[in-house]
Amino acid sequence: MTVPRLYVAELAGALVPGGSLPLPAAVAHHAANVLRLRTRDAVTLFTGAGGEFAATIERIDRREVIVRIDAFAAVEREPALAVTLVQAVAAGDAMDYAIRKSVELGVAALQPVITARSAPLGEGTRGAQKRERWQNVAIAACEQPLATGN
Numbered sequence: 001m002t003v004p005r006l007y008v009a010e011l012a013g014a015l016v017p018g019g020s021l022p023l024p025a026a027v028a029h030h031a032a033n034v035l036r037l038r039t040r041d042a043v044t045l046f047t048g049a050g051g052e053f054a055a056t057i058e059r060i061d062r063r064e065v066i067v068r069i070d071a072f073a074a075v076e077r078e079p080a081l082a083v084t085l086v087q088a089v090a091a092g093d094a095m096d097y098a099i100r101k102s103v104e105l106g107v108a109a110l111q112p113v114i115t116a117r118s119a120p121l122g123e124g125t126r127g128a129q130k131r132e133r134w135q136n137v138a139i140a141a142c143e144q145p146l147a148t149g150n
Contacts, residue, residue, distance in 0.1 A: 002121045004035050005052075005143045012047040020068045022056055028065035031057070043067065046142075050076060082108040091119035096137050103141035110138070 008015070021029060031037045037057055045053040045067070051074045059066040085107045087098050095112075102110055112134070114121060118136045121127045 003042050003044050003055075004031070005046060005059045006031060007048065007139045007143055008045050009047050009049075011045070012049060012074055015045060015047070015053050015069055015072075016052070017069050017071050020066055022064040022066050025064075031062050031065050037065075045069070046077075048076070052077075079106040084109040086111045086113055088113055088115045088118040088130060095119070095134065099137045103138045104144060110134075114145065127132050131138065 006023070006027050007029055010020065011014060022028065024097055031043065037043065037060070038059055039060060041057045043055050043060055044086070045055050051072055053072050054070045057065060058068045083106070085102050087102070089095060089112050090098060097143055099110060112121070116150065123127040145147060
């Protein structure tokens with residue numbers, strides 16, 4: 001069974017092996033209700049700043065999920081070559097798909113651009129909402145279980 005990976009940037013300074021802490025609300029909801037994790041299940045926490053924390057779920061209740069930080073591993077998941085993908089803004093789910101797959105392949109940065117034939121980004125809050133959605137798609141792609149060779 002693969003160990004779920006959870007992005008917890010908000011906890012960057014609080015992750016200390018041997019300690020226990022609650023997961024952020026959105027991450028706790030995802031762990032308990034989407035992944036249907038249970039007490040004593042193992043998870044991997046990462047902040048995007050390098051390294052991963054092995055953790056175990058200690059308690060799940062209506063309002064929170066408490067994890068115990070078991071160990072820190074100084075693994076680097078970033079490829080040695082930092083690739084930036086310049087992507088024209090695509091309409092509908094095509095942009096989400098491009099972001100998801102490029103992150104899964106190891107792209108270090110993705111630069112959306114407006115071209116003569118690209119979809120409009122939108123002004124003001126609409127553009128900000130798209131950028132926030134794309135950020136969430138990239139985070140979800142980072143949380144995908146890592147393939148292990150057998």
